[in-house]
Amino acid sequence: MKLLLDSYVFEEVKRDKVLSENLEDLRNTLKEASIELDSRPLSKADLKKLADLFDFIITENRDIHKISNELGISDKILLLDEALQIFKVYLTRDRIIIPPALKSEPVSNLDYSDPIFDSLKEEYNPEFERWFKKISDEGRNSWVYYRKDGSIGALLIYKFEDESIDNSKPPLPKKKRLKIATLKVTHIGYKIGELFIKMAVDLSVRNGINEIYLTHFTKPPDRLVELISEYGFNKIAIKDNGEDIFVKRLIAKGYEGLKYCSPIEISRIFYPSFYDGDDVKKFVLPILPAYHDRLFTDFPCRQTTLFEHSGEFIVEGNTIKKAYLSHSNIKRIGPGDLILFYRSEDLQAITSVGVVESIHVGISDAERILQLAAKRTVFSRMEIDKLVEEGPVSVFLFRHHIHFTKPLGLEELIGNGILKAAPQSAMELSTERYIKIRERGGIDGRFAIH
CATH class of the missing domain: 3.40.630.30 (Gcn5-related N-acetyltransferase (GNAT))
Incomplete structure (x- = not known):
């Protein structure tokens, strides 16, 4: 992106402290965002030509702004404070959720x-x-x-x-x-x-x-x-x-060999893209808030902990390849199938999508669970022992791909005929119900292959 700054602004900021501060703030913002800024005198005669050469022109000259309206290029002509607001927002795209450590x-x-x-x-x-x-x-x-x-x-x-x-x-x-x-x-x-x-x-x-x-x-x-x-x-x-x-x-669409890729291969090669067509099944899987917080540390609504602010990591939150343990005994889930996590109790909403790598059901041996999930799981040994005491455990090994931009709450899920009630264990979705979730949850269509 190329911006042009009317060099006369430098004369005006000498007389206006606010303008001076805005200019300094803008230049720092553009530098941080690696946006090119050129500066030269601006005249009415060459305005149209310069508007073709630059993405935006910044000037405090009100006559220039008036002429830009007549030329139909007013969207490209900015006041200094307008530019500052626009590019501060632009810069926020360079900021993502990162662990406090x-x-x-x-x-x-x-x-x-x-x-x-x-x-x-x-x-x-x-x-x-x-x-x-x-x-x-x-x-x-x-x-x-x-x-x-x-x-x-x-x-x-x-x-x-x-x-x-x-x-x-x-x-x-x-x-x-x-x-x-x-x-x-x-x-x-x-x-x-x-x-x-x-x-x-x-x-x-x-x-x-x-x-x-x-x-x-x-x-x-x-x-x-x-x-x-x-x-x-x-x-x-x-x-x-x-x-x-x-x-x-990051985008699988347009890749010549895509038709030869299995859902698992698409998940691995083109992460965060994933296959959600008819060849894979879709399941809703409930998860308690405490485990959701530990598994998905980049979830936008999550509160970070004092442990994290002390410079430590919740290691399982760092991973793309994750594990989840449940008493759900569904043997129909297989590699490449989708699991949609439903955060129970507080949020009561579907929040996130994962692609199953493998599932191991009916395990009553804590040591076997550790062998399968030790590098990925959010559960401690004590928690695993307790789960085993309560009954056979299923181990879901999956890759986390995406969070919904609009988590779907229980009221909306029931109102649109997607669920009849809050899920108590893993439950399969029809294609029609999954499509409703995908469309309402705001999944970027570039990353869903079907």
Whole structure:
């Protein structure tokens, strides 16, 4: 996006403190959002031509605003305070729900001498120092996890791009992409790498970006490649310097090989897209608020805890691949089927969609449950023992894909003939009832394949 600022504004702000503060605020906002701002004198004669060259023109000249109405381009001509409000809202699209243990941090605030950068300095020497200074000066942003001693335990630096990648074989065409410039995790055991991928996907979705990529010097065995491959990153090119380029597509529609992909493959390769056509069944699954809070820490209405604000993670909330335990004994659920989580008691609403990887029913052995779900579950050993005492347990292993933008409350569900009452255990939905939920819940049609 390109903006033009009437250079006469600089004269006007000298006489108006409010204008001066607004201008400074606007310039900082645009810098943070990586929006290009040009400045030059603006005349009535060249207004139409400049309106064709720039997305917006910012001026305090009221005559210019009047002429823009006559030319039919008034939507592109902004006052300073209008621009500030518009682009502050624009910038909020760059902000997503992140755990309190992570910090959104300008790269310029990072300690270049931190050990997390040592391997990068070695790999990219001597270019890394120049690159780090350059992105610091640009105002590039990052997500950081700081250990208790102040050192960096995990880091993701990202960048919005809308350009071609020419220094690779094959070259990649011009396209809006989110680039993961750096992804490093040394604080192991907290699923932060998986969390970073989930956040990068969320950020891309909020900004209308359908492709994420990163470059990496692959050195088998490679833990980063193992991680990103699990969520749909594929090597598609090699840079001139020998780095591999891994790309992830978020949209399955238009992919030539889509008809050969199973629902599970669509879930893995094109996450957060998922298949919800006639080849899979759909189920509503009730979940208590306490477990919903722990399983879906990115749910918009959720309150964070003091534990999280002390710098700790609810690890199962970091994951895309999750597990849920229930006494529901439904054997009809299979790989690729959808589960729609119904948060009981307080919200009493369908909130979220997951794709089943596997289900294991009728288990009465706590050790077996731990074997299946230890890396994913929100349940403690004590809770598992209690569940087993109450009866055979079903283990749902699934991938969380999306939250409804409009959670569907019980009154609406009953009023539209979707449910007869609050679900007490897993229950199957007809295609017609599921479609009503999908349409009313605000699922973005780009991500539902049917």
